[in-house]
Amino acid sequence: MAAVLRRGASFICLGSSQLLSGGCKHGRTCILPFFSSNNRNSSSSSKIKVDLDSSTGIAVVKFQNPPVNSMSLDFLTEFVISLEKLELDKSCRGVILTSAQPKIFSAGLDILEMYGKSPEHYAEFWKSVQDIWLKMYGYRKMTIAAINGFSPAGGCLVALSCDYRIMADNPRYRIGLNETQLGIVAPFWFKDTMVNTVGHRTAELSLQFGLMYSPSDALKIGLVDQLVPEENVLGTATETMTKWLAIPDHAREISKSMLRKPTVDRLLASRDADTKNFVNFVSRDSIQKSLGLYLTMLKERKE
Numbered sequence: 001m002a003a004v005l006r007r008g009a010s011f012i013c014l015g016s017s018q019l020l021s022g023g024c025k026h027g028r029t030c031i032l033p034f035f036s037s038n039n040r041n042s043s044s045s046s047k048i049k050v051d052l053d054s055s056t057g058i059a060v061v062k063f064q065n066p067p068v069n070s071m072s073l074d075f076l077t078e079f080v081i082s083l084e085k086l087e088l089d090k091s092c093r094g095v096i097l098t099s100a101q102p103k104i105f106s107a108g109l110d111i112l113e114m115y116g117k118s119p120e121h122y123a124e125f126w127k128s129v130q131d132i133w134l135k136m137y138g139y140r141k142m143t144i145a146a147i148n149g150f151s152p153a154g155g156c157l158v159a160l161s162c163d164y165r166i167m168a169d170n171p172r173y174r175i176g177l178n179e180t181q182l183g184i185v186a187p188f189w190f191k192d193t194m195v196n197t198v199g200h201r202t203a204e205l206s207l208q209f210g211l212m213y214s215p216s217d218a219l220k221i222g223l224v225d226q227l228v229p230e231e232n233v234l235g236t237a238t239e240t241m242t243k244w245l246a247i248p249d250h251a252r253e254i255s256k257s258m259l260r261k262p263t264v265d266r267l268l269a270s271r272d273a274d275t276k277n278f279v280n281f282v283s284r285d286s287i288q289k290s291l292g293l294y295l296t297m298l299k300e301r302k303e
């Protein structure tokens with residue numbers, strides 16, 4: 001059962017088995033202080049900052065997990081809770097995802113969660129990865145990724161799960177599903193999300209090579225929808241959201257659901273098998289070795 005302690009305008013929730021408005025359905029501790037002024041509601045857990053303007057219906061969700069917004073178990077838990085709360089909030093109609101870190105949208109899944117841990121830990125972590133994708137890909141409200149930096153693997157998946165992608169036109173940035181470069185494999189639902197966005201042939205090349213695209217190449221293959229100067233990413237996302245919100249919510253929502261539900265249902269039908277598959281795969285000595293080498297490579301690059 002959730003213990004929800006209210007203190008003035010803030011609350012602390014300590015685990016729950018059921019989602020209640022403003023509560024946590026995950027058996028994990030979360031602390032989400034709330035304060036509001038005029039039409040703005042802001043909340044900030046340690047890794048996710050939410051700013052909802054109820055006069056426009058637009059929420060900005062910022063990743064703030066330095067140095068690279070890697071998606072750890074804690075990050076994913078806070079992220080899914082924030083999205084659930086916004087989904088239940090009638091004053092929110094659209095969500096913009098962006099990063100509070102300079103130059104990096106997200107470095108993807110936290111590799112340390114997949115390295116040197118127990119099978120039970122891998123299973124818990126993987127379920128939280130499934131949770132965030134299921135939440136995002138089937139999200140009832142309009143979502144825009146304001147991609148203001150590098151976005152490999154899990155970072156790219158989060159962007160792909162939005163309804164629209166705007167990327168900073170900085171030729172140094174890269175986006176793509178690079179899993180094979182780490183010696184690991186994007187699971188079928190990452191692949192489905194990519195295929196649904198860029199088409200089968202491009203996904204074949206992209207996933208097998210683990211290609212990371214420059215913004216202009218990402219635009220060419222339809223991996224992102226629009227490039228803008230870096231300083232305009234969030235402003236353009238807000239303007240774009242306003243245009244989308246001119247469409248009646250129920251009509252847009254039903255259209256989205258028609259297109260995405262079959263893909264969501266595929267994972268829902270095989271979640272446990274997918275988790276087992278992940279745990280077996282990532283527990284292999286050869287995969288652990290690849291991940292260890294990749295982590296060493298990341299560290300040595302800096303020296």
Ligand SMILES: CC/C=C\C/C=C\C/C=C\CCC/C=C/C(=O)SCCNC(=O)CCNC(=O)[C@H](O)C(C)(C)COP(=O)(O)OP(=O)(O)OC[C@H]1O[C@@H](n2cnc3c(N)ncnc32)[C@H](O)[C@@H]1OP(=O)(O)O
Binds near residue numbers: 282
């Ligand atoms: C039969 C099988 C069938 C099916 C398969 C079954 C199951 C599926 C199996 C597996 C699926 C897994 C899916 C995985 C998805 C992922 O997302 S994996 C993560 C991929 N991410 C990356 O490759 C990004 C790596 N990082 C970078 O390239 C760079 O860090 C950056 C470009 C993002 C930023 O560069 P810099 O600003 O130069 O920062 P640093 O490189 O110095 O990094 C700072 C610090 O952060 C650490 N770090 C970076 N990325 C990660 C990460 N993803 N996880 C954890 N830690 C990360 C980096 O090591 C540095 O650490 P310190 O040296 O400071 O300690």
